[in-house]
Amino acid sequence: MDGAKGEVFRSKVAWVFGWIWLVFAAWNTYDLIARGSMPSALIAGAVLGVITALIFLMAMRPAIVLEDGGVRIRNPLRNAYIPWNAVDDVIVTNAIVIEAGRTTVRCWTPQTTARERARASARAAKAASSADTSRADRAVAEAVGTRTHADWVAHRITETSAMRRDAASGETSVTWSPVALAVTAAAVALVVVTIVLS
Numbered sequence: 001m002d003g004a005k006g007e008v009f010r011s012k013v014a015w016v017f018g019w020i021w022l023v024f025a026a027w028n029t030y031d032l033i034a035r036g037s038m039p040s041a042l043i044a045g046a047v048l049g050v051i052t053a054l055i056f057l058m059a060m061r062p063a064i065v066l067e068d069g070g071v072r073i074r075n076p077l078r079n080a081y082i083p084w085n086a087v088d089d090v091i092v093t094n095a096i097v098i099e100a101g102r103t104t105v106r107c108w109t110p111q112t113t114a115r116e117r118a119r120a121s122a123r124a125a126k127a128a129s130s131a132d133t134s135r136a137d138r139a140v141a142e143a144v145g146t147r148t149h150a151d152w153v154a155h156r157i158t159e160t161s162a163m164r165r166d167a168a169s170g171e172t173s174v175t176w177s178p179v180a181l182a183v184t185a186a187a188v189a190l191v192v193v194t195i196v197l198s
Helices: 012-035 040-060 114-128 135-145 149-163 178-197
Strands: 007-009 063-066 070-074 078-083 089-092 095-100 103-111 173-176
Touching: 007 149, 012 040, 040 178, 063 103, 063 149, 070 103, 070 149, 078 095, 078 103, 089 149, 095 149, 103 149, 173 178
Parallel strands: none
Antiparallel strands: 007 063, 063 070, 070 078, 078 173, 089 095, 095 103
């Protein structure tokens, strides 16, 4: 189920870039059909199609969706579902890792870079050293200020898991995404057709 409803976390920059690329690809596809000449138009169309498939899979598809019964993770080619009562631990390294029994799911998005961690630490240090805040306010600023977006999402997953444990539904599963496989197959088919006809 790729179209599940719920609270969705994804990279906003990648999502916006993906939509900009789709508009660019649609315009260029129209231009290739209207004014292109074979075989160069076919080759350009294949390159455009492969890049579009990669952008869809890596920038637009990945997400973490918090549903009523559990958390759904959409990575480029696979879907994972973990009911709330099966979530054992949520760890943040450079990515969010959710552990559920013997299943470990590494989330493609949101991720944390070393630069983002350094910026968050600098923000926290600046807030903690501010002269016109109380000791308690400085402690809160330091604790919250060091959080990255991935840390915040991981905390949200842990918090929701604790609150909704009794409402959990379904079984832990990791499956191939039919949508992702169809997009990949279409890109490969486009390349094969281009090679054969060129």
